[in-house]
Amino acid sequence: MTLPSLPFPRIAVALIALLGGLAMLYAGWANAQVEGDRGIAPLMVSTDINVGGIEINVTGDNAEEARQKGWREAQRMAWEKLGGPDLSDSQLQGLVSAIVIQQEETGPRRYVATLGVAFDRQRASGYLGSSGETRRSAPMLVLPVTVSGGTDLMYQQVNPWQRAWAEYQPGASRIDYVRPSGAGGESLLLTYGQTGRRSRNWWATIIDQFGAADVLVPIARLDYSYPGGPIVGSFTARHGPDNEYLGSFTMRADSPRQLNAMLERAVARFDEMFVEALAAGTIRPDPTLDRAGGMVDADIARLIAQSRAILARAEAARNRPTLTEEEASVADANAAQAGAAEGGEGASVINLFVNVPTPDAAAFDAALATVRGTPGVRGASVSSTAIGGTSVLSVSYAGTVDDLIGALAQGGYNVQRAGNNLTISR
Structure with missing residues (x-):
């Protein structure tokens, strides 16, 4: 008995069409995940001195005169706050470089x-004295989280908390904020679930993408x-x-109309x-996020240094019979010097x-070369690069912190110490 032939070509065509339709649906679904109004580009950072939250309630002969009177009073009040x-x-x-209207009602x-009042730093510094040139933090990635109505939201859609951080002017802050816009694929990468992960590889991949050294999560x-x-x-x-x-x-906030003002104050x-935590040494780059390489655990580095010193002494002992007395003394001195340079048996390596x-x-290039060339430095890798700001180097040194301070001072640097940082x- 012969079986009827099946229309295999037609079945194949139908399957290909079905798979093509599914692929188009998947592509549309994936594209929908990154479309929509969800990205807020952060404002350009200004170095002006900003004073916000100035509350004004004045009257005048007409609306325009009342407004001008209110702005002049706001300037005086902001100047008084600055001392x-x-x-x-x-x-x-x-x-004054700008007047920022945070909330306004006119009659x-x-x-x-x-x-808010922004004073030009260059012009105002002549009256205020030193503007407080202090050490800034390493670049910190900011992940603002909104928890409301049973949802945990970050960049999946535009929200007031994200907007408050995007519109913030941190020019005078000691924290170097890295603020994502949340547009495109960033909304898939930066989610609330990421804040609960502990994988250093995950975190290192993210902060490397944004040029940061660590992360701050304001909730x-x-x-x-x-x-x-x-x-x-x-x-x-x-x-x-x-x-x-x-x-x-x-x-x-007494009503939703006051929500944005509350978030700006927050x-x-x-x-x-964050500035207080930086001063206390709490905020500092996590060394486990550094994937640049070149850093060795202190115990392992000490074992390597000891083995090198032993090999140097063994080499000197092996060559002693064939050397003159003067040459042997020179070899012993070289071995001792090698042991000291490599950390010796009693020296410890600090990171x-x-x-x-x-x-x-x-x-940046000059500083990196100087640090790497400092006697006793076993390795110096770049933890974060901030051209125009403060870069962070991860340094491995055979000796104590005080010894490293002295060696850097001899290299022409002014050194300030905060804990082990x-x-x-210059």
């Missing part, structure tokens, strides 16, 4: 607003009393791949917390970070 000397309104006007003769938990009612914000600061707790605080409060101001590429400058 500046007494200046006339015209002098202050010459120092026929009344002006009620919350304003905003927003609880709405009822639609249109008060909003209570519970804010928590965390740091690093281990989600280290730094501190928390609460704020309250961002400024977070900056204060630490060295912060270096690098205003340009030439300064050093900051060098």
